[in-house]
Amino acid sequence: MAILSLKNVQKNFGITEIIRGVSLDIIEGEKHAIIGPNGAGKSTLFHLISGRYKLTAGSIRFKTEQIENKPPYEIARMGLARSFQVTNIFPRMNVFENVRCALFWSKGYRYSFWNLLGRQHELNDEAMQVLEQIGLCDKAMFPSGELAYAQQRALELGIAIASGAELIMLDEPVAGMSHSEAENAVELIRKITEGKTLIMVEHDMNIVFDVADRISVLVYGEIIATDKPADIRANPKVQEAYLGEVRSA
Amino acid sequence: MLEVLIFATLNGLVTGFLLFMLASGLTLIFSMMGVLNFAHASFYMLGAYFAYSLSLYFGFWTGLIFAPLIVGVLGALVERYGLRKVHQSGHVAELVFTFGLAFLIEEAVQFFWGRDTKNYQTPEILDFPLFTLLGQEFSAYRGFMMAISIGIFIALYYVLTKSRVGIIIQAAITHPQTVANLGHNVPLIFMGVFGVGTALAGVAGVIAGPVLTTFPGMAAVLGSIVFVIVVIGGLGSLAGAFIASLLIGLLQSYAIASDVGMPDLLDLLGLSFARDHPLNDLWTINLPQIAPVLPFLLLVLVLIFRPTGLLGKREE
Amino acid sequence: MLKVNDLHAFYGKSHILQGVDFHVGEGEIVSLLGRNGVGRSTTVKTIMGEVAPQGSIEFKGQQIAGKKSFEIAHLGLGYVPENRDIFPSLTVRQNLVLGMKSNKPQGRWNIEEMFNMFPNLGERADVHGGALSGGEQQMLCMCRTLMGDPDMIMIDEPTEGLAPKIVEQLAALLQEIAKRGVAILLVEQKLSIALKISHRLYVMGHGKIVYEGTPDSLLLADAVKAEWLEV
Amino acid sequence: MTLLRKSSIWIVFVVALFGLPQIFDSILAISILNQMAIAIVFALSYNMLLGQGGMLSFGHAVYFGLGGFLSVHALILIEFETMVFSILWIPLIGGLFGLLAGIFIGSFSTRKAGTVFAMISLGMGELIAASSLIFSSFFGGEAGISGDRTFGPLFFGFDFAQNIEIYYLAAVWVFIATLFMYLFTQTPAGRMANAVRDNPERAEFIGYSARKVRFISFCAAGLFAGIAGGLFALNYEFITEENLNAATSGRVLLMAYIGGLGYFIGPIIGAVVLTLMNSLLSNYSELWMLYLGIMFLLTVMFLPRGFAGFIMMHQMAWVRGNMKMLVKPYIVTGIPALLFAVCVIVLIEMSHSDEETFHFLGMTLEPSSSITWIVLIAIAGAAFYAVRRSRAQLLDAWETANAAPKEEQS
């Protein structure tokens, strides 16, 4: 049963059609990668799903509900977390706060102005665990805005995964990381998406091919193929549209 | 009745054009550089006072030329040695800085020119009625005011559309270093823009001084209304500021000219309340009474229903 | 063209560059490789005057250490930063216009040409830069620098977030640029493209140049690769 | 341990609140303390908006004022025994009304932050200030309305006729308000306020409606501003339009900013300092506004994070026990700086006063003789030069004092 299913989703900005009728089913528990040339509409697709943009046409179902017209926060509350391609954190708060805020809603704190955070031990512990996972423990009290670029990417990831949502969407999670960092990140992604559903956009083919169960190729707002990695790699359309002759560097 | 309407319109336009002279400078400084310059009206006051002093010795026209220059230079210096330093610590810092500056200028003016109203007169040449309509004179000076204001609008519009200054400023607000890397001398541009902006305020002062009386409180009177205009017009839009100025000018002047008010409305509705009704104040309001706050009402409404302002593209 | 001698740079009290020496010749493509955080970006920023330099930086035989960024840019040195600083509130075209040093177009490049080279940008000429896709932003950033008609450009990690196909196009473009007599200093992590296009390359480690050579020689120098590059 | 340290600050606060009137017991001192008490609550409430919520408001006096007006009306009701309750609860009434006003205005003004919010607040401020002049039956026109706090049931025999009694009452309220405002920052709502301030968009993707988060802090700010207004009403037993106009809003902004927005105690410091300046300076010089203006400029330029920020700058040095390193440079720079300031002030005052002899700090100068001027200017110049010279060293000393000792560095 598909946890997320897009039906003929379309998005125009003014006259330019960016997404031209994408239909896609994400099966519960799978690791799904979306690849495609720059400007194909991958991030836009993410924005549409997560409620940042309103769709021009089509419908999106998450779990049992239609979400195409919901504001981001309601979608997030349903258990859909995402990261951003361009780092998008709370720069003036320290790393720990960043992650803890990401935990509030899922832990049922909502808008409460009566429980004191100092007292919420298991919440704080959980936040620290997330920091451990993304390897920022030593920076816990460091203003996140002053972290080095790679570390900010890691935090970006941390905020996305903290809430332990069922569906996690990552937009180029390892962009700008070095190989070793990237490998750690991938390991982390594997670990935390155990038994969860993952959708990710990535340009680094090595990562895509070794993480993903299925891959969709988005070209100019249309999905030209959705398939197992091996078949995608073999698919000539995909090769000329995206991969080029460098199969995998 | 008719002539009231006609003159209300004329007065409204005059006020509008005058407001625009002020707003034009602030559009540069506030809506382009993003500096919440609360001292803008103070520079306007300085313009008036410098012009007054100059006019004592060299006559009005010298004042018209040099007072704005002096104000502009002052403005540039303020940017160079004050704002630039403050800029790094954000908008609120700039705001408080200009707060202090406004304070300072008002006090300085009282310090150097005293607290009395100054006898700053319109030039002889323009001291004749441009035309007399239904027994009322429309002084040439007011015509002159309009002309200058329109001139400013055209000149600025040309500069901002034809040159890259506009976009350079816009980019430099967020990415100064990058713009510098592309070979633009950002500090100089900022200094220049601020200078020009304040100079424009100076012009407004020179021209408004004689009609609106030159006294230490003249800045406070216009203080926040200028922001209202720029915001209603829409950040970053000169045309918007222009329209907003006229709009507000006319709005106020019509409100004053009209004698309608709650009582008339109640009559219309056939209602009437005892004089000791708790809301008596409300039932007796009339438009002229609330004319000065109408702009703020407009502001709130515009922002609620169109947060970008009338012609604003950018929304922060 | 560019000659850097014993260059030092600090962030606060932390000594980032500890004596960097290298040079770039006319129309040459030189790569600067190294792991994260070894100070490549800092090197470039220092040359550009963003970070206060200590040491000698000669550009076209002129000492530029201590000059202001915009002066350096006017001398003909272009810089494409790593974090795609496009101006989100400006349209693509305006972004490019900002790249020019004077109002009238001149020199090797003009906007139309750029749009032909990158159709994506052409289609979006009047879209706000902020709306561009990650990759498009990267391209726009480079085009903008070229509009300034530099004699040498320093590009910091241009391939980041680019689709493999585009990476190839980019490689081709860089070579094209070099053909037009623009020297290129390419700061990279991805060996592939660097090896493919650069004439010479330097490897950087902890604030120093630790290896200088040609692509072929580097391919053989396994020790260097193992220690200073992650492959 | 940390708990002890935290609470120790509060203990100090309480001691200060209730101890000061013992030391400074002149009528004027009490009056100043009362002003401070009010200003502290007001400034803190403002910081909930700007410092923590990132909402720049030009109309915060509205909630203060409305709270105050309601409180005075309550006093009047008590006086004529339409209502009977102890005036202890007056601030609460002010608070409730501030809250109501906050809920109403917040419902449409918190949709956006930034310029839009700022300008709506400006507009609403002006509108309400203006209507307060029009609806004179409720607001009493420019003369305002006044009540009398000595009616109503006694509280352990106190009728609060004396200002000192009111001060202690205020002090209690100040403590409560401050405590609650601090606790608010420690709750999810408080934290999300910071998050939304930093990045409203991202906040929406972790499940929070930025607007609602803003709305909550906005209402809270209204509540506490109202309480401050209530305290004002109790203290002065009257209130006028000027308590809800733009000038008052501006003043609270300055207090919060000068004190230091980034820190909880910032506004408290700001409130204390500005109140003192306001009440002490104003009677020593006609030109005090001028000096106030200058002080703002200098503070904004050289202490971008306010007084609190300046104090915090020494935290590291303190922790590392390096304060002594700073003593000498501070003296070296401080003395000429002080000298310079004095000279400038004397110059200004002299050129302003039209008496033929001019007394300052016991010295007597002749403004008429040019020597006086030359000498003063010379001294000022020298002092300024000295400051310029020594400033670098000061900064350097400060750097080293704050820098980690060698072994910690890596």
Add this chain to the structure above:
Amino acid sequence: LGSILSFGGASQAQEPVRIAFMDPLSGTFASIGNSGLKILEFAADYLYNSRGGILGGRMIEIVSLDNKQSPNETQLQFRRAVSEGIQIIFQGNSSAVASTLSQTISRHNRRNPGQEVLQLNYAAVDPILTEENCSFWHFRFDAHANMKLNVLTDYIAQNPEIKKMYIIGQDYSFGQVVSDTSIALLKQKRPDIEIVGNEFHPIGQVKDFTPYVTKIVSSGADAVITGNFGADMVSLARSIIDSGLDIPIYTFYAAYDGITATLGEDGKDRIRLIHNEYANPVPTEERREFNRAFKAANPNNDVTQPRIVNALQMLVTAMEQSQSTDPYDLAIALEDMRFTTLSGEEVWMRADDHQIFQGLHVSVHTDEGIEFDGDNSGFGLFTEYNVPADETIVETSCQMTRPRR
């Protein structure tokens, strides 16, 4: 801190009688306050301190307190005065401030017997201060608005040319009093005069008066009454003049502090002012000397409010009579006092409401026959119409509660 708070009062053999002068000394309204202060200080030195002081050698020390014309500041400054042990406060500007002060003082005096404070109001003319809200601790040394309007309307009534009257004023208590009263009085005295306009504009917020003037013109008015002061007065007058409208303007405050200079030639013979005490010609040598001496001491100021001098003189007389500086004794002594001013006129402080009665005059803004001009402009006020004190007397509704002693 305590020491900072207390002024280093000059230490003399006998400690001085300290009198507070509380008015705007900074900010927009400062010029009026400052000129008042200069007069009071000068009067104290010239009339008493330079002649061996009062009460057998005690000097008068004037303590200036800046209330910025704001009720709030007034409260603060009042507390300061009290903590300085000052018990006599001169205050004049803004009826709003005056009534705040009066209320505060009554409250304070009731709660702190033995530390009473006396309010000498030399300029706030809202009738209410000596009517419903009259207080035992408040004395007014200026004629209140109704008295002035009474005279002014008499004067207007004599002018048959005036058929249509336009009334414009600032939208606050005094402005409203002016409009209501003058309408009522004109109806009695000249039923034929039509009130063609009755306009209120907000204080100090009007940028440009032209729109109002437009209304005046189109209303066909041939005279204007206004209670405006300060910049609002100047702007209004200038706009009327600029619009080429040549009609008399009847005012309360259209002189001195820059206004006379600014109106200058344009205002000649158009602006008329209702006031007590004398302008030009000056009736007696004493006053002439006083004015000269003042001018010598303060070349840039004028004796704008002679009543301040009267107030001081009457206060001192009260002190000498009661041989005390205690507000209660002074109040008793001041009640019903008849006193001859420097202008040789006998004035009377009525006991029932503490309102002074003295001759009222309507003067015109001109440069002819001016001995003492305003702002050194050559222009000044020339008195055209005099009403002796006893004709200015009006009833009062004041029920004063007198404290027991």
